Every structure is written in structure tokens, then in C-alpha cells.
Amino acid sequence: MKLSLNKILSFFAVLLAAFALIAENPFSSKQSFITPEQFADSLIARKQNLKIIDLRSAEGFRKYHIPTSSNINLPGLGSVSLSKNDMIVFYSGRDNDSKTAQYEFEKKGFKNVYFLKGGIDGWMNKVIFPVLLQNASETEKKEFEKIERRSMYFGGQPEREGDNTKKVYRREGC
Amino acid sequence: MSAPYFMHGFFGEGTGLIFALIIGIFFGFFLERGGLGNARKLVGQFYFYDMTVFKMMFTAIITAMLGLFFLSYFGFLDLSLVYIIPTYILPQIVGGFIFGVGFVMGGLCPGTSCVALTTGRIDSIVLIIGMIFGVFVFGEAFPFFRDFYYSTPMGNSTLPELFNISYGTLVFIIVILALAGFWFAEKIERTHPKSLS
Numbered sequence: 001m002k003l004s005l006n007k008i009l010s011f012f013a014v015l016l017a018a019f020a021l022i023a024e025n026p027f028s029s030k031q032s033f034i035t036p037e038q039f040a041d042s043l044i045a046r047k048q049n050l051k052i053i054d055l056r057s058a059e060g061f062r063k064y065h066i067p068t069s070s071n072i073n074l075p076g077l078g079s080v081s082l083s084k085n086d087m088i089v090f091y092s093g094r095d096n097d098s099k100t101a102q103y104e105f106e107k108k109g110f111k112n113v114y115f116l117k118g119g120i121d122g123w124m125n126k127v128i129f130p131v132l133l134q135n136a137s138e139t140e141k142k143e144f145e146k147i148e149r150r151s152m153y154f155g156g157q158p159e160r161e162g163d164n165t166k167k168v169y170r171r172e173g174c
Numbered sequence: 175m176s177a178p179y180f181m182h183g184f185f186g187e188g189t190g191l192i193f194a195l196i197i198g199i200f201f202g203f204f205l206e207r208g209g210l211g212n213a214r215k216l217v218g219q220f221y222f223y224d225m226t227v228f229k230m231m232f233t234a235i236i237t238a239m240l241g242l243f244f245l246s247y248f249g250f251l252d253l254s255l256v257y258i259i260p261t262y263i264l265p266q267i268v269g270g271f272i273f274g275v276g277f278v279m280g281g282l283c284p285g286t287s288c289v290a291l292t293t294g295r296i297d298s299i300v301l302i303i304g305m306i307f308g309v310f311v312f313g314e315a316f317p318f319f320r321d322f323y324y325s326t327p328m329g330n331s332t333l334p335e336l337f338n339i340s341y342g343t344l345v346f347i348i349v350i351l352a353l354a355g356f357w358f359a360e361k362i363e364r365t366h367p368k369s370l371s
Contacts, residue, residue, distance in 0.1 A: 013352075014350070016240045020243050020341070020345040020346055021343060023243075024340040026251065026342075027247075032252075107286045135321075170219065
């Protein structure tokens with residue numbers, strides 16, 4: 001019996017699909033990023049051995065940086081001494097640099113290494129200047145109280161859309 | 175070194191665009207070779223006398239799916255970094271419906287209209303003008319339906335997460351569904367004479 005090309009290709013597709021079924025997941029479930037919210041919470045909890053590395057320019061770092069972070073650029077990373085027990089978080093202006101650094105360090109055998117999702121902008125938008133939309137649901141409003149407290153901890157200014165009573169927040173925490 | 179190379183910073187936006195151009199040319203070439211630059215063939219899909227679109231789309235889907243799955247499995251690609259368009263279920267259903275109506279009326283979709291243009295089909299020129307006009311109207315009118323556009327958000331959801339199954343199980347199910355679909359599509363084609371083409 002001579003099989004048509006279509007049948008041969010179909011057979012290979014089924015074979016590969018069967019392998020996929022056995023393999024289950026194509027990647028490890030370990031996340032390579034940390035969200036700004038999770039990151040802020042670990043800072044507030046004063047997590048031990050947390051090392052934060054700002055990969056941006058020295059000027060950007062001088063203008064603003066996440067508390068307790070150190071400014072090291074991507075080429076300079078090779079000479080930094082970090083322990084494999086540290087939890088390392090990289091952030092940059094765009095995610096490219098931080099992803100590269102995270103990838104390189106994970107390859108070197110660091111287990112607890114992440115990049116900050118959304119970079120410094122993500123941090124600003126989600127943690128420092130969070131906004132509650134006017135048409136937010138009740139659960140979102142409730143959730144926002146926690147977000148507000150977090151923002152104030154870092155000296156930020158949360159905003160409720162349509163609420164013009166500007167509050168002045170006192171900077172507290174680190 | 176693993177893909178996506180752009181995400182890992184192995185090349186910048188300029189190189190990315192060059193790759194996009196090369197891939198795009200191949201994409202267009204194979205669409206044309208598959209006969210998808212022909213509006214009659216595409217519309218045949220909607221009347222069920224020509225199932226080429228269905229067969230080609232699902233062949234592409236399972237080929238890419240199996241490829242991505244195994245590239246990721248063997249560590250050549252980090253699937254978790256591949257960009258997934260966020261789901262806004264209701265506006266996307268409405269958008270899909272409008273797209274479908276436009277597709278069957280014009281006989282071409284945005285990609286295939288560009289393919290048809292390269293072979294000088296006049297209907298594609300009319301369609302592309304309409305498409306650009308539509309893009310312009312959409313952009314200008316966007317503030318009026320902005321709220322709807324961002325309604326019913328579901329985040330970057332994927333089918334394995336939604337159904338709580340492994341990626342492998344999903345791959346298997348889709349391959350089986352596609353093969354069953356191919357068999358069924360050919361059965362339909364045999365019963366419907368190709369009246370228009």
C-alpha cells in the first residue's frame with residue numbers, strides 16, 4: 001500500500017502530538033519575572049538577602065531609583081560579587097537589559113533571580129502613582145486601599161480618578 | 175543562547191524589522207502559492223465548497239504549534255517570554271464579527287489583500303484603500319468606544335490556563351481536532367461541486 005504525502009505528514013503530526021502529551025509542559029513553571037506589586041511587598045517585608053540592581057544610566061539612577069538598589073550597568077555585571085543565596089532583582093528602563101541580565105545569571109546557576117516586569121515605568125505606574133479608575137468595581141476599590149498604603153510607604157501619590165481632594169502623604173518607611 | 179532573541183537582547187529593533195520583512199515575504203509567497211490571493215477561493219470557504227482556507231490555516235497552526243512546543247521543550251526558545259495579546263473577550267468577539275463580514279464581502283483579509291496586490295488584482299486595491307480608510311476612521315473614533323474596547327479584560331490568558339490542562343494535552347487535542355477537521359473538510363468538498371471557481 002502506498003501512502004499519500006498527506007497521510008505521512010498526518011502520521012508525523014499525531015506522533016509528535018503524542019510526545020507532547022507525554023512531555024506535558026514545554027518549560028519549567030518557574031517565573032523569571034517579579035511584578036512591581038510583588039516586588040514592593042518583598043521590600044516592605046524587608047526580605048533578607050534581597051539585592052536590587054538598577055541597570056539604567058547613572059543619570060537616571062540619580063534622578064530616581066528604587067530604595068536600596070545599586071546602580072551597575074550591564075557590562076559591569078561580570079565583576080559584581082553576588083551570592084547564590086541572594087534574591088536578585090534586576091530592573092532597567094526597558095525590559096531588554098533586565099531580561100538579559102536575569103537570563104545570564106540564571107544560566108550561571110543563580111536560582112533566585114528575577115527581572116522587574118515593566119521596569120522602572122512599571123514600578124512608577126503600579127506602585128508609586130497607582131490610579132483607581134472612576135468606573136472601578138467595589139472589589140477594585142477595596143483592593144485599592146492596600147495599593148494606596150503600599151504607594152504611601154514608598155512616598156508615592158495614589159490617585160482616585162474624579163476625586164480632586166488631593167491628599168498630602170508623609171513619606172514613611174525606607 | 176535561546177530565543178526569543180529580541181527579548182534576550184541579542185539584536186535590536188532594526189535587525190528585528192529585517193527578519194520581519196524576510197519572514198513576511200516568505201509568508202506572502204506561500205499564501206500566493208496556496209491560492210489564497212484569490213478572492214473566489216477565500217469566499218468559497220464561507221459557502222463550504224472550497225475548504226482551502228480551513229486546511230491551510232490549521233496546517234499552519236499545528237506546524238507552528240508543534241514547532242514552538244518542541245523548540246521550547248529542548249530549550250531553544252523561552253515560551254514564557256513570547257508576547258501574548260491580552261484578551262478582551264466581548265470587544266474581540268464584536269471585532270471578529272465585523273472582520274468576518276468584511277472578509278466575506280471583500281473576499282480577502284488584510285494579509286491576503288496585500289498578497290493579491292502583488293499579482294495586480296484590482297479588487298485588492300479597492301480593498302486596501304477601504305482598509306486604510308477603516309483604520310483611519312477607527313483611530314479617529316476611538317475615544318467614543320474606548321471604554322468598550324477595554325471592557326471584559328481577561329489578561330494574557332492562554333487555553334492551558336483557562337482549561338487547567340498541560341500545554342502538551344492541548345497540543346494533542348488540537349492536532350487531533352485539526353486532522354479530524356481535514357478529513358471532514360475533504361468530505362464536504364467532495365459533496366459540494368466547485369460552482370464558482
